[in-house]
Amino acid sequence: MPQYNKLIVATGNRELQLYEVSNLEPYCQLGGLEALPLKLDYCYMDPDKCLILYGDDQGCVNLLFLTSVGELLRTWKKLPRVGNMPHLGIHNAVTSANVSYIRWKVHGDWVTQLNYYDSIKAVISSSNHDPTALVIGCTVGTTNVKQKMKEIGDVRKKVKARKGQASLGSSQRRARCDQTVFRIYKGVTAFSFCKRNNLLLTGGMDRVIRVWNPYLPGKPTGMLKSHLAPVIYIHISAEDNKIFSMSSDNTVKIWDLETYSCLFTAPSKASGIKGDRAACLYLPRPRALCVASDAVALLRLRLRSAPEPRLVVSHKEPVVCCGYNPAFRHVVSCSEASVVKVWDFDSGRLLSEFMGTHGNAGISCLTFDSSGRRLVTGGRDGCLKIWSYNNGHCLHTLQHDTKQSEVCDCTYLEVNQNRYIIAVGWDRRINVYFDAPCDFRHFWKPQPHWQDDLNRGHKEDILCVAECPPSLLATSSYDGEIIIWNVISGHMYCKLNSPAPSEGPADREGPDWSVSCLAFLRTRAATFDAAASLLANGPRGSVTFWRLFGGACLIANVTPSQRKARVSSIAVTADDTLAYMADEEGFLHIYDIKEYGSRGPEPQPPRSVKAWRAHVGVVTCLELTEGGAFLLSASSDRSVRLWSAAGAFVGTFGQRSPWDIFTPASWSHPGVPYEILTHPRSRPAHPALAGVPAAHMGEEQDEPEETSGLLAPGEPLLEAELEEEMSQWMRLRQKQPPQGPREPGWPSIYQALRCHEVAHVSALGERPDLSALGSDPFDLNVLTRERAGREVTREQH
Structure with missing residues (x-):
């Protein structure tokens, strides 16, 4: 109950207990329920009005309509304590004008899941009973005109009905026109409804996920077969266009909502989820699946980024x-x-x-x-x-x-x-x-x-x-x-x-x-x-x-x-x-x-x-x-x-x-x-490249001199000079504003070039000496004569 900062807990003692969310201190409890509550749901309706509903082990759907909730909870807080919590019996609670209680007999087996959907003003519940595997029904009275007139004519029993709403055997049955019943083989253990796509998904002991039109219960429109164990959780994420499901062997699957194809499978050994039958909840804001078994695991949804145009792939999947x-x-x-x-x-x-x-x-x-x-x-x-x-x-x-x-x-x-x-x-x-x-x-x-x-x-x-x-x-x-x-x-x-x-x-x-x-x-x-x-x-x-x-x-x-x-x-x-x-x-x-x-x-x-x-x-x-x-x-x-x-x-x-x-x-x-x-x-392993962002080399070699690719052949730089040049280059790069992405293939480091002074000599228009033509270039006498001729020419100039 986020509007009232309360947490509702159903216990094995047939009680509904309320706790303060801020400090988890006990607030009050409703006891003496007709059956053992198994599944809970809550809906905030009009201002200061809410609905608490639960399914029990007798196949009944129980609804508590509360009005003036803030004042009502403060009144319950002042009641005498039983144990460490203020206690109120369900028989006394329903006598209040601010509490309405309805108990529908819906299923032939205990309720495996139930949820109230305010978008369709109906409650959906499921069980493992084949004839009543899933039922979509109204929350309050009937909408049939004949049935409504009969209830209005029975005005004299209204007061007695209010007092006896919580008594044993007071469960009612909806009229056929007030509910839609889905007959599914081996029942339903989990379901999910999406109003945006008008889809209803069910999963059960037969390991099959069925896709339904919620208004056509006769035959499913699709079947998803991939789980190897009973399906215990289903969720439709319309924002991501995905379906999340989990089976009793702790295997998580992600499906495409349009094609119904399995996109990803996380077995228990890959995700690290261990233990018995788990409880699941999809968290839409972090886009994560929370799984509770022996430990609590948070599985985040990571979508693959769009492939770059330069990438060449052989398949669309791994x-x-x-x-x-x-x-x-x-x-x-x-x-x-x-x-x-x-x-x-x-x-x-x-x-x-x-x-x-x-x-x-x-x-x-x-x-x-x-x-x-x-x-x-x-x-x-x-x-x-x-x-x-x-x-x-x-x-x-x-x-x-x-x-x-x-x-x-x-x-x-x-x-x-x-x-x-x-x-x-x-x-x-x-x-x-x-x-x-x-x-x-x-x-x-x-x-x-x-x-x-x-x-x-x-x-x-x-x-x-x-x-x-x-x-x-x-x-x-x-x-x-x-x-x-x-x-x-x-x-x-x-x-x-x-x-x-x-x-x-x-x-x-x-x-x-x-x-x-x-x-x-x-x-x-x-x-x-x-x-x-x-x-x-x-x-x-x-x-x-x-x-x-x-x-x-x-x-x-x-x-x-x-x-x-x-x-x-x-x-x-x-x-x-x-x-x-x-x-x-x-x-x-x-x-x-x-x-x-x-x-x-x-x-x-x-x-x-x-x-x-x-x-x-x-x-x-x-x-x-x-x-x-x-x-x-x-x-x-x-x-x-x-x-x-x-x-x-x-x-x-x-x-x-x-x-x-x-x-x-x-x-x-x-x-x-x-x-x-x-x-x-x-990046290749070389000490000179420590701290450099990315290397243009694609191979990892064992010897540094083979992987560096930075030293010019025949004239290696000293290690100290290279480190100094690298540090200068990094300082200059940090001062300069980014120039945008470089073309692929450009080196990430530019080699420094040594400059040497060259003496200026004016060009001479003299005739070349052709006396050496035809001689052996390896003859020492010829080399000596050439050297002597160059010295004489230098002295004359």
Whole structure:
């Protein structure tokens, strides 16, 4: 009650308690309610008039109309105390002329939500009872003429009705003409109404959000299917043109109000919301969703700024995965909006695309079959789908009968001439699907789970899977556990755990313990070599080298990023000589691992070959193509890019001018993507550049002399002179007014030039000496004669 600075609290003792908002001191309470109040709402109507309404566990909607509220509350404040609050029974409260009480019997189950909307002068309430799932009804008496005349004729019972309004069994039923009833399967747990767009949204135990015209209860006009648990909260934000929803698994989704497409999904592990069934409230002014579970979380809405005209992107949404098909020389990329695009590897042109591959759920992973003719995608809806990706036709859908949990990674492998698709995800199991070309059924079910997987498998969500022919499979989970499996027998070979960070307390509950990318060193693993044969990312930006045979143990722990950015993707050449590592800040690092870890534990990191920045967002995928000659990278910055193995920039898929992969002159190298050129973290590491705003270099090198690009060749400046010139330049820049934005490509620092005095010599019109023509220029006698001739000429003048 903001107009009266009061807070209303409904208790389990069938009481409505009022508190002072300023100091949270108890003010008064209404007791003796007919049923347990479950949901509350309040509306300020005319001056000094308000409405308090609540839904109870008997399916009733209770309304308290208060007039002269200020005087009424002061009167209640003076009543005798029960406990520490002035107490008034509901039976005595309704005898006052300033209090009107109505109790409607509306639902066949308890009320899950109710709200009063003054714009339509009606109260909307919901329950889990299918026949009365949602009801829009009047607040006061009937509007039907016949019913109204009957009530007017019953004047003699008016006084008795007022005295008996709060008695047991006094709940009334509205006339059919005074309410609109929506019959919805499994009821309604949450709803939201928008008068501006004339929309009503409902969500329930069936995990479906339905869109209704509030005046047509027969059939919904739209259905939003993406939640994997019952929907517990819905809000329509007409100002932002968005729909916010939350399910009982603490997953928050944002939908577009016009297209009903899912724009964003925040699972509980990404948002940090933990605990049981949560309460939610959207705050319009800060544009944030407030969620209360074990802790209170505030999720702010951040809208992506409009793309700059110079930026080149491959998708409209963040790219989650990509892959190279050598059979057709195609690159396939997938975005969070469930869009698949097919690109020409040789030119970077878009060949085809198809949308809605997993409905409103996003794509999380992809792989190809052994022939390269079919594409396998995994989604957040818990399904895998096999596509003829050239025409976008879905051939098969792979799913299991249990709860549909998100698929995090998948792979395709052949074992003893049998072909399998293996998927892992939030169900914490290894799902093996037998790929039978003669099986024409649309839906495929997984094979029975391995016994070791059921008894000794992962206890947390599985995030990654990697295979190594002929029989090895590695999986990693959210708690940092890595398990090596024998695919042929289904038995566990060994278990590995991420090492504790060298600094700071070890916290196994922290999110940094997850292992999300794995890579086998196949030439070592296939021969069971007693050397490092598995790479995995770890906490605080580390990459661990594991020995699997001859005693599984940790060989080395490497941290590529100086800022300890988490490694997000790893790729290794076919001969295991180079390892490519990408982090969450978009940097790529190349390491020489030809002999690294082959002779036991390594105290030092491997030799760094090169490092540069490829993206400004998280690198979600790395893949070496054409025998390791090119590197494919995808990122959350919506771009898919191609690089040479040495780091030369070929181009971004979707750019205007195509490239010819066989003509290096057509590549973008040595150019740098515009967003990398202007990003502050792309500045090279050099002590002379400390405090300088932005660098025009796009690469981060290991040696300072390679990254500075400021010293003229053959005439280096002293460090003291350079620092002095830099400080002078900064002082001048601070004094001068801004000149507006410079053209991209201009250096941010201008090199000072040394000036030397030159003696003034008047020009002479003498004839040139041609006696030296035809002689050997390296003959010492000729040089001596020339020097003597110049001295004689100087003496004469």
